[in-house]
Amino acid sequence: MTKEDTRRPGATAPASRPREHPDARCTLAIAGTAHALHDGYTDLIYVLLPLWQAEFGLGYGMLAALRGLYAAAMAVLQLPSGWLAERVDGRVVLAIGTALAAGGYALAGFTGSLVGLCGALALSGAGSSTQHPIASAAVSRAYGASARGPLGTYNFTGDLGKAAIPGITSLLLTLMPWRGALWLLAAVGAVVALIVLLLMPPIGMVEGVKPPRTPSSRGHGGFSLLFAIGVLDTGVRMGLLTFLPFLLQEKGASLPAVGVGLALVFLGGAAGKFACGWLGDRIGVLPTVLVTEGGTAACILAVLVLPTVPLFALLPVLGGMLNGTSSVLYGTVPDLTPPDRAERAFALFYTGTIGSGAISPVLYGVLGDWVGAHWATAATALVALTTLPLVFALAPCLADIQARECNGSDIGQHRPNKAGA
Structure with missing residues (x-):
């Protein structure tokens, strides 16, 4: 195995780039x-x-x-x-x-x-x-x-x-x-x-394109961990956005300024989604998610203590950290799922994250009524940090897939999707 192949756990991208299909x-x-x-x-x-x-x-x-x-x-x-x-x-x-x-x-x-x-x-x-x-x-x-x-x-x-x-x-x-x-x-x-x-071209494995990595025996457990990380990550994002307008107003921001602040978060979030998908492909899932989730927790705590001007400068970074993780997680679903069941896996993953987005604001809102907006916001930072052990637990599953890919054991083991054949 070459030096390029010995990536740290979670860096699942192969050393040589697979060829892109024309479609x-x-x-x-x-x-x-x-x-x-x-x-x-x-x-x-x-x-x-x-x-x-x-x-x-x-x-x-x-x-x-x-x-x-x-x-x-x-x-x-x-x-x-x-x-x-x-x-x-x-x-x-x-x-x-x-x-x-x-x-x-x-x-x-x-x-x-x-x-x-x-x-x-x-x-x-x-x-x-x-x-x-x-x-x-x-x-x-x-x-x-x-x-x-x-x-x-x-x-x-x-x-x-x-x-x-x-x-x-x-x-x-x-x-x-x-x-x-x-x-x-x-x-x-x-x-x-x-x-x-x-x-739209047929939805199926296409000839000449290296298929997604075949999950190992740990794949089912790996998907469960990925699902849990996605649910918690979405909950943190929606929970923070519930309190952010009120926190900005407490710091003296006018209603138009609050709108500008939210726009900065959303713009940063869009950029984070775009960049982190490619970043996860280059440096791996583990380091990317550690940076985005750790950065999310740090930015949330900074929201509580920073004055208005530096806080507004931080808001695009906060948005990038809040939303960047989702692209990495979505991009990892195929790594932990049999290729012919990709639709079902994505459906389950999106159902969990959408459900979390609907329920979490209610839960954090109740907590805010009980302990106040500042402590409830701090709780979202704590939940972001709880994803880190789950990410470390997920790393061996991704390392197994990478090792099998380097050995060439996952080539030729995929059958096309029935609908797209």
Whole structure:
């Protein structure tokens, strides 16, 4: 074994770069477009809530229930979507899901009742349940053993959609009624569904591309550890964002300044998602996650003690640390999963992280009511540090995979996905 092969545990990238398949970039571009659309649809609800409050006379509890209905439909149906994509062509499932997500918003534009609005959001959320497991698996299979960096790029495109679609909608609402704006956005979704159906390459292992690494006997335990890290990491991120606006206000920030601060966090987060996927591919999972989780804890504690000006300078770094871990974790899912079950693994992982994102703000909010916002924020830093032992426990699983890859034992052991064959 050469010196290049003797990487430290967690550095799972092979010494020589696998060859890229000609269709890989097309797969990444279309999967990223679908990700941007679906994540934009998810956050579009925040722009529409005040309009629906005025239109239907809703209270805050019902408005929160509308947002929760969309998220619940998306989270609950991800596993069935992954299971279905293993049995039929994943492109068809993703295209139908994208069409349903768009159709839900079109229906919301037609409805004149609260019941109809609930049904429309449930339909759109159900359609969006197909995107994460299928598009992630498509990128994973297209790039094979070098998929971690492209998966980071795919993760980054979701943030672009979260920024672009609500922003464009806000502009459209100055030019037309909200119903017309939804019909226009639904038409965009229909176009994306056609692109997925007609132009996306087959979702399967492709000839000439080194497949993702075959999990060792520790693979199942490794995925459980990865799942736990992802759930805790998401909880930390959502918990901190719950308290950050109030902490900034306590330090004298005005309401517009709080908005600027949050924007800095989100911009840093998008950059962190993009960079850390590739960084994990270069230096390994273990050192990257140790840096991002340790950096997250340090930045959270700094938020509590720094005055306003240096704090605002730190906020993009905080965002990068908060969000960067997610790209590394998503990119490691294929390493711990049999290639023909990638959709199911991604579906399970995303279900856990989305569920954590929904529940954790409530838990941290209750803690904040009990001990105060400062101590509850400090608790998020402590939870970030609890992921570090889990990362060290995960390292031997990744080291086993790397060792087997260096010995060439994982070549030729993969069968193509049934749907993409």
